[in-house]
Amino acid sequence: MADSILNGEWLGGYTVNTLVKGCFFPLLSAFIHVLGLSWMGTMTFIYTIACMIFIYALCPLIQRKSLLLLVYTAVLFNPVTYAAWTFQRFYRNGITMAQVLIVFACVLIIYMRRNEAVRKSVFWAILGGFTLWSLWNTREDGIWIMPFMIVATAVTIVLIIVKKKSKKETIQHIIVVLLPLLMLSGGNFCVRSVNYLCYGIFSYNEINDSSFSDAMKAIYSVKPEEKIERVSVTREKVERMYKVSPTLKSVEPFLESSMDAWDYNDQAPGDGEVQDGWFFWSLRDAVSNTGYYCDAKTADEFYSKVAVEIETAFEEGSTIIEKQKTMPSALMSPWREGYFSKIVETMQKITDYVLHYDEVETRAEYSNQSTADGIRSFEGLTNDRALYPEDRNSYIRGWYVSFKENVAYVAITDADQNIIQKAVLKVSEDVAGYLGEKKVPFAEKCRFEEVIPKSDYTGKMYLTSFTKEDKVIDMIPLSRETMGEKTDNYEYNFDSLQLSNIDIREGYVRPYVDRMNAIGKIYKVTGVGIFILSVVAYLYSGVSLIKKKEKEKTVTVMLILSGLFLSTIVLFGGVAYNEIASCDSIRYMYLSGAYPMVLAFEGLAIIYALELLLEHRKRS
Template sequence: MQTLKSDTGNSLKKLKQPINLIVLVVLIGLTVFRLVLSAKAPYFTNLFAGYDDQLFIRYSEEILKGNWLGEYSTTTLSKGVSYSLFMVWSNKLHLSYGVSLGIFNILASSIAAIALRPLIHNRWILIFIYTFFLYSPVTLTSEYSTRIYRNTLVVPAVLLVISCLIGLYFRRNGKLRPFILWSGGLSLIFPFYWYIREDSLWLFPILTVGLVIIFGSVIFENNPNFKLKNIRTAIKKIHFTKQQVVKLILCFLPFVLLFSTVKVLKNMNQEHYGVALVNDRTSGAFGNVSKQLIRMDDGTELNEKNSKVWVSKKALEKAEAVSPALKSIARNIEWIYKGSPWSGGEDIAGDIIFWALRDAAAQADYYKDGKKTEEFWSKVDSELSSAYKKGQLKQKKEIYLTATGDGKLRKDLPLVGEFMKSGFDYNVFYKNYSQGADVTLGPKDDVGKAEKLLKHSFKENWQDINLPRTESPKVVKSAKISNRIIQLYRDITPVWLGFCALGFLIILIGSLFSKAQLKTFRGMLLILLGLVLSYLIFLIGVSWFCSWAPERKDMFMMIYTGAGVPVVQWIEVMAFVGIVQLPIIAKKINKKNS
């Protein structure tokens, strides 16, 4: 007890020191200002967007009513549930949506800075890193900040996953308590991140490889002279302490919680809808049917002439010819091309055909009962599989990255490269990022319900379609400030990238020639390589998917590449930290009293 009083007294004495008070005031000021920007931001939504904005609002409202995701339909199990749960938690805590989002961004930026504490002891540098992440332009631009849509959570969630993994790595051979905290944080955020979107797989490799490396490091942490070439000898000398055993178990915890979350969601959906699936659009029988339709050779040259079309009308006709189950809704499929809002008779581009196909099945009285619908698509899946085996259907000769994604021919790859270049410009140079005066659309009653859910008023930017505004909403003060911050980042980017390039060079040289800091430099280089490869996987995946619409290249790459920004910024920060690790600099800034 006396020791506790003594520690508290020492902490208060340190806090009263002028320099420490300045640090605290700066930190609080930056944090409060960012929270105010988030709370006062001009949020907007489109409640006519039944597959996007409106869908997540409806999920949240049904969860609050105790109805899980509502009545079963074509959209009920089509998207992840994390974003709606975030809105529900915010509502339950009596916080406005803007405040909750601000707190989440503050949390993510704080964890990112704290993750580097073993490498950096200087508080001002840590505050700089915290601020760099906290005011990131992607968290201020409309698509990732003020639109009531799941993209707002993607950036802080990715930042948290990477930060917790890096924080765990730098504490892998330290005390048990910090290891437990970082592993626990990673285990909680990863399942939440996984179900924000359906394309979360790209971050799985770095998590897996990172935890394998941490696992191996824990095994040999009692052997300071361990070298890879002496691994057989080292294995013979392995002896585990209780601390090591606990750490090794904790390395599996993120996967255990992810698989547990999958199991819980499947059980929930089984109970409410009769199908043990988390998503019935990208997985289950419909996911299998989508895969088979995408890969089908329709017997024409359309595949070579028009890469926009994933599944042609001709392909659907061939599928109907070998699948009696699909043939049973032929009249509804014909409606897609004659009378539906999806097409005016022409082939449908991209993955939109699958939303249309679900609507066609709904017209045939499916998507009212989950079990019946899954049985229908299972029958179609079985009949198409049989037709492929018998040679009635043939596959296109294309390159595929994912099961339900489109394939590419060699001639399509340059276009994918163009999309990658566009995405890179958005992620690194914050191209076209801004916050504006967007309007909220929707029926008055629905807007009122959304306001109640989000504890936010849309009266300043609501557009009544029956009574159009005479004036457009004005750009509010918080948006103007956000745009200035975004422009500041753009202005300093060329100089900042120069520093990062120097830092990367220092890390590379240090990992080859440094003696005193060899382990640190090689660890940083390993993290950098992992982040670069992860970003490359992400950028290829997004570009591959979006390249079916060349005319929408810039719009798509701005909307879908936001998750790449925290990865790029982590690469930049790690490179910057390489400069700080130079002994001549580290000696001056990493003082004990700093």
């Protein structure tokens, strides 16, 4: 899609996947590519700026800036921001953490400046609105942040009205407070309009905003006769829906075949059923294979007819299907008896998972794209390098001379001096000229250039020089960290060095990977303890409200902490529901938005309580 944007074709030709996900990720990818920047470097930069903005928002609340530096450091080095499933992948969840921090920071700044000149809040309202829109159009489950946005907006407006400013000032401040939500609505309208012009349907996303979502809700509203865990659309239910929906019946052979295929993607492969996390994909594949995805309007009309036919059957009192309640989102399968206790239990599991940073790690791995062309396309788009799993050849080009011995030949060897690849020495007049008066033997022929065939060997490799008697003269470790060296015994220079079998994963990258994981381990070990301490600090700040004469700052801090805490709970609840009702969802890439909120809650709660304690001691 990013390639299509770069070619001026919006999201490209219409297919079953074109409008199934948000447009912001390909837009951002194309923008970064046009600037000629590295994707990974830009993601790091954006997250760093997000951390700075969040700390800037907290500045009026914390007197001791050294304490804010601690919070900044804790949030900045969040292990999920350099982990394999988020940052190391070209994946949309990698931007979520920055989006969350910026939205919270902007809302906080607007709240705290509600009594100041309007102009001081306009920029932050615009930034917050754009970021909120980007979050909404990055993932289809961005609705979890809306409770915070609605409550924060309502509280701020009420306080503005209570302040009893002039009518003009009050209206201006209310407009600024509403601006993020207005920008979200306006931004989605713009995306809908562009999609209408390009594809013929007025939708920003087919999952949440189209006849497909209507069809999914209608399908979910049909009560199944069998109760199968994580399966709301059973085979027997599909058979009954065929009888009331001629349109759905028209894709029967394709849907049956598609469900057979998708059955093997869920947690009970071979049982003939498709779990809810995969059913909508199987339905879309079936409709696509039937030919309805020739254009967006035709596909949308198909789903509209399915929804209308099922609803009509309900209204006419059909005895074939029975209606059941559905959830607000088409992504959520119907509620079942016993879910409440399961959700509570699963949320406890998620809390433990997040606080221990389970599965969060940095890795040195090969690209998992299926073809070299696929990898190259991602390299071109992201301006980052990949390691090709099918191209394990190593390559070396450079020169070497010995000042002590006459060199007969050089070779690439292992640590035991076993030859992996013998190097052919070539004419090197440039090296001889460089060495000048030293008159080093064989300096006129000391260059080499070799491709080292891929093999199962994954150990350290060396450039080893030998005498005529096969005696080892020097063994130089091959490493991109040291591309040249001059000693009393020898001098060498590697013009180019690529050690695909060990270098990327076990060579010069390994120290950086280990360093990142060492930082991550600190979070893993201290996560639970720091969270418990932060909850105690949160409660202490709440109790201090009763005794403290000047309550405004503490009230603000408590509102922020409560917003962070409750938003995290909402996100946990959504993931927990999906885990028990749909498919395996307890993965840090789906929970990525929670980690900065948890760290921000912990940091602010602890340092504010510490300030209260220091102030109390000073007064004593």
